[in-house]
Amino acid sequence: MILFKTPSDFVLTLWEDADEAAAMIGLPASALLAQAANETGYGKHIPQAGTVFSYNLFGIKAGKSWTGPTVKNQTAEHGKAGWRQEAASFRVYASYAESFKGFVAFLKANARYKPALNRAEEGDVGGFFRALQVAGYATDPDYADKIIAIERRIKQIRS
Template sequence: MLGVDSSLLIAQAALETGWGQKMVKNARGNSNNLFNIKADRSWQGDKVATQTLEYHNNVPVVEKAAFRSYASFDESFNDYVRFLENNPRYTNALDHGGNSERFIHGIHRAGYATDPQYADKVLRVKAQIDQMNLL
């Protein structure tokens, strides 16, 4: 995706899903939602509602939210790309896809996640992945 380092995308999915152990469940068992993208009113696909931790004014709050549900990880990844590319608020971040720090901080600032430490957490996971030399 636009020059974004694959280890950053893996790190983001790992953080969002607890390395795949805390993926949102649906009636089929697994939503395959690697990036925990929420299902707003415009979403026409399957969705599943669950409790989630959000931050409001840096205070963690548990609330119920609807998340997108996919038939496969491939579908989830492709939707993540579309989600970012079709949302003007992420344009600046996408312009810096080749720089992991600028990209992840950019989508965070644009509202991708409410955790005030989100970008730094993703970058720490990326550093772990890079140290393992898996890619």
């Protein structure tokens, strides 16, 4: 388990793993790092339970098809009545690299994300995140805009 002291530490530590996974779908590493930063607060809020650390950088829940280990954590979800806290089971990965690859595999395995993957193949980062939002990846109504803003900051960290 790696703990990140600063956003720069998060970005620089995970860059290689993000770059490898992002290349599988046609995006720059900064895009996947921005999404992971948004989901985890730059690595400060990664699901864990007791001594089980999930390495889950993308908030991927453990649905019916997931046969691996899980951790139960609180999560914030947005609905008609606004934000609420609820418990959910999240996937556990063996490493951050596995989390990045698992995210890509998750998108490819779910037909509802095909429009997002099409945008990624075109190199359209903003279109990718907007399509993820439309497909219901997250409940936050500002999800895409937040990630696009974070990606700009990550590009500055990396340069």
